[in-house]
Amino acid sequence: MAAAAAFSPWRRTPGRLIMGLALWLGALAAPAMAQPRPVDNPVFTVTNVPVDASAPNPLQAREKAQMEGVKRAFDILVRRLVAAEDIARITPPSDPELESIIKGFEFADERTAPGRYIALLSVVFRPDRISGMLRGAGIPFVDAASPPVLTIPVMRSTAGVVALDEKTPWREAWGNVAKAGGLVPTPLLRADATDLKAINPEQAFVGDMAALSRLAERYGAQRILVSVATGEPDGPFAVSGTVYDFTISDKLTLAPQSGVAIDKLIDAAVRQRTRLEEDWKAVATLSHDIADAVAVVVPLKDLAEWVNIRRRISAAVSVRRVQVQSLEEGRAIVVVNFVGTRAQLDKALEQRGLALVDSGGSLSIVTR
Known part of the structure; x- marks a missing residue:
């Protein structure tokens, strides 16, 4: 494959993007x-x-x-x-x-x-x-934003994958979506010299885990979205996306979109971001009039594992406080204070790669 840095057919089409943005704004009122x-x-x-x-x-x-x-x-x-x-x-x-x-x-x-x-x-x-x-009114609601999802817009055609620092229509569309605010922040890859050393366009396109891990460490990101628009410079485009979750070592494939016109790229980006927000709402919509606490055992191998698991428990969206009752060889005993229902706590822990299980009459939190 030709070197991505040498391939740069994408011309700026501000009129088309502005038209697409205007239609999106009218549809979403945001x-x-x-x-x-x-x-x-x-x-x-x-x-x-x-x-x-x-x-x-x-x-x-x-x-x-x-x-x-x-x-x-x-x-x-x-x-x-x-x-x-x-x-x-x-x-x-x-x-x-x-x-x-x-x-x-x-x-x-x-x-x-x-x-x-x-x-x-x-x-x-x-x-x-x-x-x-x-x-x-007794209505469950979301009161916290998701941790940011680092977003890498990638454009690809028959000539190859475009350089990540190229100002493509797809990157411009995602830039506008990222500015809109909402439940799931989607900051873009800066594509500076350090980023370009950590990952090249082909590695981003195929989802090279070693390269993505370097970016996750640099940005402190728990999740990375690689969003790909494939087509010739004037479109139409096939749009796909994969979310790599480094907390639970898993990935989510977003629904593909086909036949996307160049002035509709922003709509395609909005649809992908909307899916992320729907997933977050499924976890973070809590019954705030319900509060409870559970005593749990956390099996441990060493102190480093305890630090990691405690951080993940505390970061679960429904958890309000983690009180350590005792820290012993091989386990910790904690009281987890949370809002919402037990089922909502289960979902929140699952989103952090943890599971609350019944172990012979007592509850334990274990890694999935």
Whole structure:
């Protein structure tokens, strides 16, 4: 195969990408052009809601756009946090109630005309108020983002695999998706000199575990998504993806997509990210009005294994505290405090490569 670095047929097509992005934004009402401020909880932040309002004067139009945009942002937030079957159980808040659950908002890309106001609105909601509202209604919800999934966009054609630092339409599409925020952060491979030394395009394409492990160590990533778009420069493309989970030494193959036009690449990336978010919601949607604790035995070979297992237990999304009762040769006895049901705890531990098993009348946490 020809050296990837020598192959660079991809030309930038901003018009096409902008058109695809605009369609995606209209469909999802959650554009991907800005990020929440670092001090704000990204789970409870909704960015870049498009608003377009008319009124007798620009000031009134702006106020109308703000209220309409906040309501749309609240709807987006609810769909992010709760299961689809529970959405109908949520009573839409009144205007005064909306004001009480908002921490702040910001307009961007403002445009005005006589009696009209157009902009993008980002809203930061108060996590405690939203959580209290959902708990009061007895609705399970997600209140924590997934650990980031390092994303490597790869483009490939009959001429070979494109260099990872090339500015391809696929990398640009994923860059916009990564900026959108949400439950599963998907930061892109920086593709700097250190990255390019750790992995080459062909290794990324085939999922070379040694090379991917080097990246996982560098980025502190538990999971890596290799997302591949295969086709000639003008498309259409076949899109595939594989998630490599280094916590449980497993991988997940995402559903393939075929016949993807170049101006629809962002939609394909959104579908892949949506699958990651659905998987996270299945684990992280918790019944917060339920809290419990279990005493468990953790079989151990040595101290290093204990440090690793305790870290994984503590990182499980439903676990709130791990109390060590005793640390003995060959085992640790701990009390695990958690929210949600026992089944939800089982799922959360499974996601960390652990299993809660009944061992002759006592519970044990073991590696899978």
